[in-house]
Amino acid sequence: MNFIQRLKSDFTYVTGLMAILKYTEDITPFSENLLPDDWEKSVDAHSQNVAVIFDGQETTYGELDLRANKFANWAIKQGIQQGDCVALLMGNRPDYLAFWLGITKIGACCALINNQLASQPLAHCLNIVEAKILVMGDARWEQYVSAQSYLDVDVPAWVLGDIEGGHGNLETVLSNISSERPDKALRAGMQAKEIALYIYTSGTTGLPKAARMTHARCQTMLRSMVVSCKSIPSDRVLIALPLYHATGGLVAAGCALMAGAAIVLERKFSANKFWKIAIETSATNFVYIGEMGRYLMNCEITPDERQHKITRCFGNGLRADVWSELVERTGIRRVYEFYGATEGNVNLLNVDNKIGAIGRVPDILRKKLPTRVIKVDNQTEEVIRNQQGFCSETEANEVGEAIGKIDPSANRQRFEGYRDKSKNESKIVNNVFEEGDSYFRTGDLMRRDKDGYLYFVDRLGDxxxxxxxxxxxxxxxxxxxxxxxxxxxxxxxxxxxxxxxxxxxxxxxxxxxxxxxxxxxxxxxxxxxxxxxxxxxxxxxxxxxxxxxxxxxxxxxxxxxxxxxxxxxxxxxxxxxxxxxxxxxxxxxxxxxxxxx
Structure with missing residues (x-):
């Protein structure tokens, strides 16, 4: 990168960061403005706009909010109070969003459980958050039954749909529940540092861990891509990822819902049908994870890949070879690759389309973006310390572990961790560059090139x-x-x-x-x-x-x-x-x- 190129990139990253910080400056851990407040402001501004397109049906912001209110008022009748947790086990559908929005309206929190889980893993997810109630989509009843013997305490279960004998049919009950907005007094005294959601790790390395998602963290994730993607009310964001996943359920959903735009929601991802759906729904943006890009590029080339209205996409894990092919085959020029652990404080965003990079930390922004790559022992997974007892940053293109400085007073630098506090200790390293500092360990190996671009290499331990x-x-x-x-x-x-x-x-x-x-x-x-x-x-x-x-x-x-x-x-x-x-x-x-x- 020559001087002019570096200057241009620096300008892009500085202006991009400043725009995001301005859009999120009112989000602080100690604010009384909570996640449902952000949602209700968006509803009031865009009540007649389409919020979700699903199975050919359109739901407006106003209609989605009325549904959320019903869930909230139902939960009140079930005795759910501020601070209680209600669990959700459901496939993609508009009610998924409406449900957790409704639960947060009354000061309670919602645990978003992977809808494929059953037996002990499902019971573990319910036990760890001390769920008061479980609400399921139809066809999930057998999963719940398989988990019952592993539960610490009985968790009452409701099904949003028909099950044998109509037992616990929430849809029937909702017909008699008010759709009025719950009184904001129900969440009085709460601050944005309190829990809004629990989102679980994927379970690729053991039983799922419940990441603590505060109101402030959720608000930040919901707003995070609005500025970068320049979302406007006429946009349609295609989401084919599961909504229990932070990328699809928060980052992508917020890219639409915080801008008055529409979500095009699919039950699940289908590589063969993806471009046809994009054309039929006039999608303008979509969210991906890397494997999804690989699936799409493994399909035969069709005219549909060029006949859509999509102008940009965003997500994480897109490998360089797939990225290049995606741009060439589809004509989508703006790819916003980002990095962020669900429970962590390291957030990176590629805003200048550097293929393969997950973001850049220019020298001019090192104080604003305190993400560092340090030397570690790949076998013991321990950080390497120098003679003074401190850690060292890697040299250019040397592989190391990405870490993020912890600052409890700064929204983007807090480490919220897991519900099970015993899981937090291994994620924090102290006395990194000076006595008394603390950093979050991502567990991800990265390399930083001489221009400050960061590239994901592998999981530590992988x-x-x-x-x-x-x-x-x-x-x-x-x-x-x-x-x-x-x-x-x-x-x-x-x-x-x-x-x-x-x-x-x-x-x-x-x-x-x-x-x-x-x-x-x-x-x-x-x-x-x-x-x-x-x-x-x-x-x-x-x-x-x-x-x-x-x-x-x-x-x-x-x-x-x-x-x-x-x-x-x-x-x-x-x-x-x-x-x-x-x-x-x-x-x-x-x-x-x-x-x-």
Whole structure:
């Protein structure tokens, strides 16, 4: 980047940050202006505008608010009070938004539970937030039943729809509930530092953790993309991500609802139908996560990719190769890649379309954006300290962990953490650059180039050591995902008896049948020897979470034993120049050290 380019980029980032700060300057942890206040202001300004388009039906701001009021008044009749928690287990639909908006109107909070959960994980989500009531969409009753034996206390359940015998049919009850706005006195005395929502981590590394989402944090997320995307009332934001996810349910929803624009809401993402839906609904913007971009680009090129009205999109996790292809194939020039952990205080935004970057921290903004990349030990996951006992920032293009300075008095620098406080300690590192300072550990490895652009590399702990070398799972995954027929790839290390480190294993989801010999040759040509997966495992779609992430903790635990794993496993064979089926005989030979890896 030359001087003129740097100056232009600095100007873009400075003006962009200032615009966002001005739009959110009234949001403070100690303000009495809460999330439902922001919503009601938007309703009063845009009551006749369309708020949600769903299944061909349009719901206005005024209608959505009336529905939210009904939920609020119903909750009051159930004895829900300020500070209580009500849980929601529901698929995408307008009532999803109306419900949690209504619950926050009376000073209570709402736990947004992954609607795929059942049994112990579902019970855990209810137990950890001490939910008073669970409200479900139809077809969720069996999930609740499977969780009952794991509950700490009985949690009354209601279904918004028909179930056998009509038991707990909330829709029937709502017909007799007032749609008047609840008295604001019900949330009197509350400040924006109090909890509005609980949003759970995806569960890829264990049981879901309930992230504490304060009113201030939710307000910031709801408003965060309005300025950058230049949202206006005529916009239509296409959301095909689950609403229990912060990216879809808060950032994307707010991009529309805080601007008087409309949400085009889909029940779930469909790569084959995406562009057709975009055309039919006149969508102008959409939200993505990286895997979604990969799915879209794996589809055959069609005229629909160029016949839509979408001018920009935003989201996180879009890999550079997919990003370039998306822009070229669809004509969408403005891609706003952002980074932000649900529970953390590190927030980055790419505002100048630098492909592959998640944002930039120019030297001129280092005080305003206190995100740093520090040196860590990839194996122990401990920060590396110098002789003075402090941490050191990485050099240009050196990989390290991203951290964010904690300041309880600054809205964007607070660390709210998890409901289970025991989970918070490992996320904070103290005495980083000076005595007494504290930083939030993202657990994400990044690199910062000489111009200040930041790039996501991997999750800390998602690297493993094999043949005396560190292997980045994300980098190997990118290579595999580029092979024709591979829809998604998740890479991890598995322990092998008699070997130091971990052997690489890739769990892949296929779009169609693949030639294993061709894959073996491709891997050999694209990756160094130590990074080539030793094992390949074929997965079905149900092994991913609702946001297309793999449940890695389960995969690692299962290892590569063909006696216990029902899905096919293949092992690299130099003799066959292919990946061959891992039989029980081959497995035992590996365990005895009779087969070289």
């Amino acid at each position: 690297t493993y050591r094999w043949k005396a070398e560190n292997v980045s799972t994300n980098e190997v995954s990118e290579v595999l995902s580029s092979f024709e027929g591979v829809e998604l790839a998740n890479v991890y290390g598995v322990e092998v008896k008699g070997h130091e480190g971990r052997a690489g294993m890739a769990a892949i989801q296929l779009a169609n049948e693949i030639d294993l010999a061709a894959l073996w040759a491709y891997v050999r040509s694209e990756l160094p020897e130590y990074a080539r997966p030793v094992f390949i495992r074929i997965l079905e779609t149900e092994n991913t979470t609702g946001t297309f992430k793999f449940k890695k903790v389960d995969l690692v635990k299962e290892g590569f034993d063909p006696n216990t794993i029902k899905f096919p496993i293949f092992v690299s064979s130099a003799e066959d120049k292919s990946y061959v089926k891992l039989t029980v005989d081959i497995f035992e030979a590996i365990q005895k050290g009779e087969r070289r890896l």
